[in-house]
Amino acid sequence: MDYEELKKEYQKNIDSLHFMVGFSKEWFVELMKLKQNHGKAYQVWGGCFVDEDNYKKLCQFTKDFETYKENKLKEQDEKFIVGAIKYEMSNNEYVLTYDTEEVMNSLGFKMELFNDKWFRRVWDKAEKKYLAWCDL
Secondary structure (H helix, E strand, O other), rough: HHHHHHHHHHHHHHHHHOOEEEEOOOHHHHHHHHHHOOOOOOOEOOEEEEEEHHHHHHHHHHHHHHHHHHHHOOOOOOOHHHHHHHHHHOOOOOHHHHHHHHHHHHHOOOOHHHHHHHHHHHHHHHHHHHHHHHOO
C-alpha cells in the first residue's frame, strides 16, 4: 500500500466514527447524558467531541496509521517514503514555502532524520520528483 492509499484508508476509518460538534465540553456531556451514554466525552480537534467508544477507535486507527509509517521508515522502503514526502510536499504547498519542517511535521517525522544519509538521499529524490511535477 502506498502513502496515498494509507491516508485514504485512515480517512475512511475516521469517517466511520461518530463525532459531535459542541460549543463546550459541558454542552456535550449534557447531550451525552440525554442520549444515555453515561456522560463520557472526549474533546478532539477544537470543538469536536466523541464518546468513549469512538475515542478508543480513533486512538487505535491513529496508532495503526503511525505504526505503518514508522515501519516503512525502519524498513527503508524507499518507494513508500518518497511517495509520502512528495504527497505531503504537495499538501503543504512546498513549492511556495520550501518549508521542510512543515512537511516533516505532517509526516510525523523528526527533523533529525536529515542526519541520516539514506533519508537525506530519499528526501532529495522526492523533492526533485515533486518540483518536476510542479514544472520547476
